Amino acid sequence: MRTTIKYLMIALLVxxxxxxxxxxxxxxxxxxxxxxxEGVLTNQAGGCKVTLSQTKNFTDNNDVIGxxxxxxxxxxxxxxxxxxxxxxxxxxxxxxxxxYAHIYKLTVIVAGKTFTSTCAMQAxxxxxSIYLVKSSFGNNADGTVRKYVTVKYHDPIATKNYYxxxxxxxxxxxxxxxxxxxxxxxxxxxxxxxNFSNNNDNPARDIRPGNKVTxxxxxxxxxxxxxxxxxxxSANGDGNNAAxxxxxxxxxxxxxxxxxxxxxxxxxxxxx
Numbered sequence: 278m279r280t281t282i283k284y285l286m287i288a289l290l291v292x293x294x295x296x297x298x299x300x301x302x303x304x305x306x307x308x309x310x311x312x313x314x315e316g317v318l319t320n321q322a323g324g325c326k327v328t329l330s331q332t333k334n335f336t337d338n339n340d341v342i343g344x345x346x347x348x349x350x351x352x353x354x355x356x357x358x359x360x361x362x363x364x365x366x367x368x369x370x371x372x373x374x375x376x377y378a379h380i381y382k383l384t385v386i387v388a389g390k391t392f393t394s395t396c397a398m399q400a401x402x403x404x405x406s407i408y409l410v411k412s413s414f415g416n417n418a419d420g421t422v423r424k425y426v427t428v429k430y431h432d433p434i435a436t437k438n439y440y441x442x443x444x445x446x447x448x449x450x451x452x453x454x455x456x457x458x459x460x461x462x463x464x465x466x467x468x469x470x471x472n473f474s475n476n477n478d479n480p481a482r483d484i485r486p487g488n489k490v491t492x493x494x495x496x497x498x499x500x501x502x503x504x505x506x507x508x509x510x511s512a513n514g515d516g517n518n519a520a521x522x523x524x525x526x527x528x529x530x531x532x533x534x535x536x537x538x539x540x541x542x543x544x545x546x547x548x549x
Contacts, residue, residue, distance in 0.1 A: 312344065314392055314528050316383045316536035318351060318375045319495075320401070324541060325351065325370040327360055329385060332533065343367060347387035353379050375538045377401070383528075383536045394528040394536035396498050401540040402438060404494040405429045409484065409548060410470055418478035421485065424548065426492055427470045434464030439502035441539070442471055443493040449481055454505050488548045495539040500527040504535045 316327040329344040343366015360368035375398040385392045412423040444451040453473035508524040
């Protein structure tokens with residue numbers, strides 16, 4: 278199912294993916310704090326990072342304090358790779374890269390608790406090109422025609438594939454989460470328009486003439502897709518639940534968050 282998902286933040290900021298990304302604590306009543314783990318391993322050098330923090334009560338401020346002093350490692354069938362503390366709850370391994378079809382296990386030990394997660398590196402599907410399309414619905418705040426990026430790629434027929442796209446305008450990361458899968462496009466040439474809603478009419482989010490636009494394509498694990506998909510449903514409600522709940526984590530041991538092992542490709546254009 279092709280889905281464009283608004284990435285809603287409520288109470289918690291966590292740094293991942295080499296830029297600032299919003300994470301959430303959807304438990305609105307005061308509760309016992311929970312650890313939040315956001316781990317990433319990519320097929321590119323410098324793409325291995327884990328951020329550790331804690332949820333806060335809904336009535337607290339939104340300042341996030343990273344949790345230092347943890348033991349963090351990633352392992353495969355043959356080796357264990359320790360991550361080095363970088364401060365503010367960030368742990369990194371600057372040389373570790375993921376390989377196709379390998380399964381990786383994340384282990385985080387903190388304050389006597391152990392959290393684990395496993396994730397497999399998916400095959401990379403080539404991002405053929407990106408181009409801009411004028412919107413048929415609505416304009417920018419200044420009256421100019423709104424434009425969206427369309428991504429073009431060929432989905433392989435032999436496998437089930439899940440995709441995440443991250444958009445940057447003049448190096449500013451778009452806050453929406455943009456997902457796709459091949460439920461209706463298996464084995465086909467795909468042209469997916471990356472729509473998002475600029476509800477606050479922030480001009481920095483609009484694509485205007487002269488803007489540099491970069492799209493990052495990630496081929497993600499099914500459990501990671503489920504996490505981001507459920508993030509939207511949890512935040513906005515799916516019609517079946519009266520109250521929101523936390524997104525479906527692939528981390529075991531009681532922590533929130535996710536561990537994603539994925540490929541990364543990027544293409545850039547300058548808006549005409």
